[in-house]
Amino acid sequence: MDDSQQISLNKVSVAYPGAERNQLSDLTIKTPAHQIIGILGPSNSGKTTLCRLLSGIIPQVMRADVQGEYRLGTLNPTANWAEINRFIGYVFQNPADQLSGMAETVATEMAFSLVNLGQSASAIDAKVRALARQFQLIDQLNQNPATLSGGQMQRLAIACALVTDPEVLIFDDPTSQMDPVGTSQFFAWLKNQHDKTIFVTSTNVDALCNTVDSLWVLNAGQLVASGTPRKIFNQPAKSELIPAPVVFNLASQMGWALPDGDYPVTQAELMEATGHER
Template structure:
């Protein structure tokens, strides 16, 4: 009987990683459950020290858990003998923040290194290296050395090397953190392309929600060794539940800066009894509706737009407005009910508390 592979390619069950520091137990990973499905680009975001890099090292057992279960590509890794574990690790590629290239070897030699000792002929290895360098846009730099490349090019070499063993999963551990924004965007575009072309499952470890926003399909937010929130990219951005998640999103969408500027305006400092300062967050088809006109026409509520932004997340419009709504109390109440019924999130902002 043929056994079909499950859609879940990574499953961590109650994994715990405990270190002892100065006679005190520290849980770098605190009894975490995580499932990643085939084809996901799964972002794990958190500040430094949150435990995300330790968590991701469990996926190929570079870090063994103190307790819990690690299943990757239908294999219970903790039950494997060393030789079998080494074999399974080849199915998981990894790229790093600082590239880890060998300075004395050419780009082609760096990419070929994981293929040494695999029994493949030199001709086959050379063909594979050429294919990979072409895939990452470096076909003309095969004979160059790492010192001759830019940071973005070095990371492309790192990606090509990680793909040499034809992995089904690629782990990116802060791989864009050392790069400038333009180069970061190009590397993220490359990763998304590889996900689509190769069916590659990608786990993206980062402290930058901007990177998550650009390419991830699912997100987990980590803090103090725990996953405090998880969901699809759209769910996380549209309806964040935890304050840390909200802080990440507001920083990424530049809403912190916008709100600071808004609160400095005389209009906001001197609100009347019939005025409300609110942030409206809306997703998808809602962004196509004449929202401001509807509030006035149906409820005689006037909206003074102080900040507006619409971005595209996974081909879906995602918008934020900071507005002052003015109208009779009963009309404002009806307007807020209307917004709620149309899945528009309303966050009331008290100018005095927000300063």
């Protein structure tokens, strides 16, 4: 695999102005692009800062001292800033902050990025409808975005990030305000996204393990573990920073190991470990 298909961070450190310590310290990792990467860690571990760095918000919008080199495949997040929405879709922790505030309806809110790209009205209408159907917002298209529930607003924020069909998607705790059904629908949708590089932070360890290709574990701004969810939770000195998924706890207590001796972390692996077919 050549370098253009790699996500690489080389000794990356980030410090906010006036902060006593680096928010991210010496992050070094090289991993293939076009996969789903989960970012886990306790509060104030640097998850949001990493998302901001990968999206170019740091240092393009937020001032911070950035050391080291980083690249997302062929993409440089800080180049072509005016058209950043064509390449990167970003969903904030608080969906209300992501809305333009200039739109009276959900439809015009969703169309905002496309209008900025100068697309035609018919193309915008088609894309908006397709996404509204996908995220169960079709009945809310003429509704004021401010009147949506927390979960609906979060779905709208996701739809707004996807509307330009970006190569890279960054979700900063995208299901924090969704109900269990909405959360499970979101992760089921996420699992089916191929040919995109996706970063997702979440406190839902079970959903992340079932969805992502690899996990990055952060603590106090440092990358303390990385790899597949199975590898991370099965390593001998496994981190106590994050709770293990329910599947892993159940399997390890019951002694349901996979043929290679690892305990499962996903539902599919659990089926395999217990010898059941799906």
